[in-house]
Amino acid sequence: MDTKLNLNIDRSVGDFHYDVDYEFDAGTGLSEKTIDYICDVKKDPDWIREFRKDALRKFNSMPMPTHWASPDLENIVFENIRYYLSQGTMPKRSWDDVPEDVKRTFERLGIPEQERKFLAGVEAQFDSEAAYSNIKAAVGDQGVIFVGSTEGLQKHPEIFKKWFGKVIPTGDNKFSALNSAVFSGGSFIYIPPGVKVKHPLQAYFRINAENFGQFERTLIIADEGSEVMYMEGCTAPKFETSTLHSAVVELVALKGAKIQYITVQNWSANVFNLVTKRGIAHEEAEIKWIDCNIGSRLTMKYPGVVMKGRKARGEVISIALAGDGQHQDTGAKMIHAADETTSNIVSKSISIGKGRSTYRGLVQVGRHLKGCKNNTECDALLINTDSRTDTYPAITVRGKENACQHEASVSKISAEQIFYMQQRGISKAAAMSLAVNGFVNDLVQQFPMEYSVELKRLIDLEMEGSVG
Amino acid sequence: MSLKIENLHANIGDREILKGLNLEVPKGQVHAIMGKNGSGKSTLAKVMAGHPDYEVKSGLVTLDGLNLFDMEEPDERSRAGLFVAFQYPMEIPGVTIANFIRAAVQARLPEGEELDAVEYYEELYKKMDALKIDRKFTSRAVNEGFSGGEKKRCEVLQMAMLNPVYAVLDETDSGLDIDALRIVSEGVNAMRSPERGFLVITHYQRLLEYIIPDVVHVMVDGRIVMSGDKTLAHKLEAQGYDWVEKETLKSA
Numbered sequence: 001m002d003t004k005l006n007l008n009i010d011r012s013v014g015d016f017h018y019d020v021d022y023e024f025d026a027g028t029g030l031s032e033k034t035i036d037y038i039c040d041v042k043k044d045p046d047w048i049r050e051f052r053k054d055a056l057r058k059f060n061s062m063p064m065p066t067h068w069a070s071p072d073l074e075n076i077v078f079e080n081i082r083y084y085l086s087q088g089t090m091p092k093r094s095w096d097d098v099p100e101d102v103k104r105t106f107e108r109l110g111i112p113e114q115e116r117k118f119l120a121g122v123e124a125q126f127d128s129e130a131a132y133s134n135i136k137a138a139v140g141d142q143g144v145i146f147v148g149s150t151e152g153l154q155k156h157p158e159i160f161k162k163w164f165g166k167v168i169p170t171g172d173n174k175f176s177a178l179n180s181a182v183f184s185g186g187s188f189i190y191i192p193p194g195v196k197v198k199h200p201l202q203a204y205f206r207i208n209a210e211n212f213g214q215f216e217r218t219l220i221i222a223d224e225g226s227e228v229m230y231m232e233g234c235t236a237p238k239f240e241t242s243t244l245h246s247a248v249v250e251l252v253a254l255k256g257a258k259i260q261y262i263t264v265q266n267w268s269a270n271v272f273n274l275v276t277k278r279g280i281a282h283e284e285a286e287i288k289w290i291d292c293n294i295g296s297r298l299t300m301k302y303p304g305v306v307m308k309g310r311k312a313r314g315e316v317i318s319i320a321l322a323g324d325g326q327h328q329d330t331g332a333k334m335i336h337a338a339d340e341t342t343s344n345i346v347s348k349s350i351s352i353g354k355g356r357s358t359y360r361g362l363v364q365v366g367r368h369l370k371g372c373k374n375n376t377e378c379d380a381l382l383i384n385t386d387s388r389t390d391t392y393p394a395i396t397v398r399g400k401e402n403a404c405q406h407e408a409s410v411s412k413i414s415a416e417q418i419f420y421m422q423q424r425g426i427s428k429a430a431a432m433s434l435a436v437n438g439f440v441n442d443l444v445q446q447f448p449m450e451y452s453v454e455l456k457r458l459i460d461l462e463m464e465g466s467v468g
Numbered sequence: 469m470s471l472k473i474e475n476l477h478a479n480i481g482d483r484e485i486l487k488g489l490n491l492e493v494p495k496g497q498v499h500a501i502m503g504k505n506g507s508g509k510s511t512l513a514k515v516m517a518g519h520p521d522y523e524v525k526s527g528l529v530t531l532d533g534l535n536l537f538d539m540e541e542p543d544e545r546s547r548a549g550l551f552v553a554f555q556y557p558m559e560i561p562g563v564t565i566a567n568f569i570r571a572a573v574q575a576r577l578p579e580g581e582e583l584d585a586v587e588y589y590e591e592l593y594k595k596m597d598a599l600k601i602d603r604k605f606t607s608r609a610v611n612e613g614f615s616g617g618e619k620k621r622c623e624v625l626q627m628a629m630l631n632p633v634y635a636v637l638d639e640t641d642s643g644l645d646i647d648a649l650r651i652v653s654e655g656v657n658a659m660r661s662p663e664r665g666f667l668v669i670t671h672y673q674r675l676l677e678y679i680i681p682d683v684v685h686v687m688v689d690g691r692i693v694m695s696g697d698k699t700l701a702h703k704l705e706a707q708g709y710d711w712v713e714k715e716t717l718k719s720a
Contacts, residue, residue: 415520420558422542423517423551424572424626431543434571438562438609 014235015268016108017208020101022127026084028211030182032056038084038182042150045157055170055180062174070327072298076272081213081244083182084128091123091133091148102131109235111204120199121146125216126206128184135201143192146201149217152188159190163221167250167306168278175300176276179215179248186216186247191226191257200229200262200448205245207236207271213244220250222257222285231262231448235295238268242297245271251279251287255309258286262447264455267295269325275301278333281341283309290446291318292455293328302360304333307341314343319440321459322355322387331360331392332376336402340371347378348440351387352463359391359408367398376406381439383413383432383463411439433463469495469532471634471665476527478515484525485511487690493634495532496662500676501669502701503687504709509669510555512687513638517552518542531634547576549633553623553640559611565622566592566606569629576630595628599655616643624655635659636667641675653678673705686712 026037035056039049064073092098095112106112106124115122121135123146130148139146145156153160170180187203207214222228236243245267253259259279267273273296279287289303305314316332334343349357359378374397380389389410397404413435421431436459437444444452471493478486485508493499503509515522516529516536529536531549539545560568569592574583596603599621611619620640627635637656641649656666656679668679676684676698684701686694688709693716694700704712 414558417558417560419517419519419542420554421560421568421571423546423554424568424630425543425546425575426571427543427575428541430571430575434563434568435560438560441562 014109014266015238017237018101018105020087020208022085022209023088024084024086026082028082029079030056030081030083034083035181038184041084041086042089042184043154045153047161048153051165051170052181052183055177058171059174059177059181062171062177064174069300070298070329072327073272076242076244080211080241082209082211083213083215084184085209085212086127086129086184087131089129089150091130091151093132093134095132098131102126105206105208106132106204109204109206114202118199119202120197121201123148123187123203124206125185125203125214127209127212127214130185136199139197139199142195142197144195144197145188145190147188149183149186149188149219152219156188156190159221160188160219163250163252164219165250167252167280168248168276172276175246175274176248179217179246179276182213183215183217183248185214186218186249187220187230188218189220189228189230191222191228193223194225195223196227197229200231203230203232205232205234207243207245207267210239211241211243213246216247218247218249219252220259220261221252222254222259224254225256227258229260229262232264234263234265234267236268236271239270241270243268243271245273245275245296247275247277249275249277253279253281253285253287255283256285257282258288260288260290261303262290264292265295265299269295269297269323271296273299273301275299277301277303278306279304279314280306280308281312281314283338284311285309286313286315288315289317289332291316291330292447293318293320293330296326296328298327298329300329302331302333302362304335304362305343306335306337307343308337310338311340312338313341316345316347317443317446318347319443319455320347320349320357322349322351322357324353324355327356327358329358329360331358331362333362334364334374336363336365336369336372336374339369341369342373344374345376345378346443348381348443349379349389350381350383350436350439350459351389352383354384354386354388356388356390358389359393361393361395363393363395363397363404365397365399365402365404369399370401372397372399372402374404376404378408379439380410381413381436382410383436429463433460436463471667472528472530473512473516474528476512476515476529477525478511478527479523479525480511480521485522485690486515486527489527489687489691491667491685491692493665493667495633495665497682498660498666498668498679499683499685500681500701501667501685501687501692502671502673502704505671507687508690509687510638513552513554513636513669516545516550516636518545543575546630551627551630551632551635553620553627553635553637555639555642557611557619557623559609561609561612563610564607565610565625568610569626572626572630592629595625598658599625599628600651601625617645617648620644620652621648621655624652628655628659632664634665634667636669638669639671640668641670641672649675649678673701676701688713688716
């Protein structure tokens with residue numbers, strides 16, 4: 001696969017916004033009326049309208065998970081949020097047709113240029129709907145479907161309906177219920193049997209409006225023996241008020257298929273980022289989440305893999321960087337549901353200033369299974385004395401012939417290391433950057449090259465501010 | 469032009485380690501400091517480099533007339549021309565030798581100027597070859613999992629790449645077998661020049677067979693108590709440090 005991508009994750013680059021006239025606006029607050037408005041605008045079929053209303057009931061009846069999660073969740077005021085904003089529901093196939101006020105945002109973020117250079121397909125979502133969605137002809141000719149969720153459910157109902165909401169049920173958690181009620185945008189991808197998509201498919205999620213909630217819904221189905229790499233990038237301008245991003249991503253890897261899902265999240269520091277991501281891996285299939293969380297005020301995200309078929313494989317590689325005032329609450333879920341399934345979790349977090357990083361892991365291996373293996377490594381690096389990290393691993397391994405390994409470490413960059421580097425003429429801030437980059441180096445190698453270059457640059461920027 | 473240390477007093481916590489140390493290394497010369505464990509040899513190296521655990525109480529260290537203590541951060545002193553090869557070099561996980569030295573070389577360039585990568589690697593490989601360091605080491609993390617000898621060779625490699633005006637080698641011979649000692653010494657000798665001064669700190673005379681000093685100083689309890697030519701090192705080896713202490717007592 002071509003692994004070049006030039007996605008800029010310097011937070012200052014995404015911190016701008018243009019005034020846009022929205023054609024459709026569901027107003028502020030959430031009720032059945034909001035749902036009806038969204039359904040009418042999107043011309044949803046009846047089953048989706050029912051699905052949404054059922055989800056709204058579930059959302060309203062479920063408590064906030066503050067018995068285990070951060071009390072900061074209480075600061076989300078659902079009545080103040082705008083749930084749907086768009087200029088139309090059908091994405092354009094050519095950048096020339098994208099309204100000027102939306103297009104200039106994506107041009108500034110460099111998306112059309114990247115598409116020309118190395119992507120097999122791009123979807124660019126602006127607030128609630130994709131403004132642009134296109135796939136290279138050669139890829140489309142192989143039968144690959146890459147469209148928005150609305151188009152997916154309208155034009156490919158036979159595939160969509162079979163899997164939608166099956167990996168992550170509506171009532172999985174309060175925020176998956178919220179997403180199910182008001183979802184809009186996100187990608188629907190189907191890869192036919194045996195098709196190996198050479199270049200990555202990319203989605204770019206952009207929040208432009210204030211007091212807004214973005215609820216994209218992504219469903220990727222890789223049919224038998226197929227392979228696909230999907231990448232998503234996210235930015236938003238920095239507003240005084242909080243913004244909510246609550247996505248649901250479902251992956252299905254059928255027999256022998258491989259899905260690699262890469263996220264670089266660089267939301268601005270006012271965004272609550274509460275995302276549910278899970279994949280089902282059938283026999284000998286492989287699902288790999290590569291997850292990088294840099295921005296947001298609070299991120300709660302635990303990508304999971306249910307290994308349903310024999311010899312299925314799940315992997316989560318994650319890097320989290322929690323700066324001052326940020327809480328990255330991330331981790332992984334590995335559910336072993338068949339023999340000889342293997343999973344691997346490698347998580348590295350960096351806490352800077354008063355930043356807080358939390359690792360939550362869930363590994364389950366059932367009693368009747370044999371030959372299952374899990375490896376979990378989570379390492380935390382604390383930069384300042386008031387930085388914080390917590391680790392909550394939950395590992396349940398039953399049955400006799402299964403193996404599980406868990407390693408965790410917390411380290412600080414020692415004063416001796418900094419002194420040593422300074423003696424060579426390297427400034428304190430540059431020494432800190434080197435050490436932090438060194439800490440994540442082995443994981444960064446797994447990111448596409450352009451991501452890793454940007455990641456390093458961003459760490460440098462963060463470190464400059466943290467050395468007093 | 470010299471590295472000049474005048475009446476240097478320095479503490480770690482409440483404990484005074486350097487108690488009025490005087491020493492001058494003229495440019496172009498190699499001076500050795502010998503002394504027992506605990507006499508303050510390594511402290512001297514760290515105090516000059518600006519280690520945060522040590523506190524300078526009084527005295528002056530100048531590099532060609534430039535007051536070292538006017539430079540607060542260790543990196544400023546390094547860029548002013550002072551290099552210390554440490555007895556126990558730190559491990560920096562995940563940071564490769566090539567990137568580490570590159571950052572140090574880059575730090576010496578004027579702002580806005582980028583290091584030429586091709587020239588840098590040519591220079592690095594040349595110096596690695598001379599020190600018989602396998603080129604594969606460029607992608608190894610700094611000192612991580614290195615043997616004692618590899619660490620010391622890597623210190624000398626850094627010195628060779630950074631071209632200091634004054635270099636302090638702290639117990640560079642410790643942990644070296646005879647072949648490594650020879651290679652490291654050759655590396656140091658190759659850098660001897662009228663434009664550079666060396667201060668070689670060692671416990672044993674053995675190193676001074678390979679790096680022939682112009683002057684040998686003996687350090688006892690935080691002071692230089694005796695200085696002489698290279699024959700002083702032989703005398704110390706034969707008669708031990710007790711002899712120095714007796715001699716000093718006599719003259720006191």
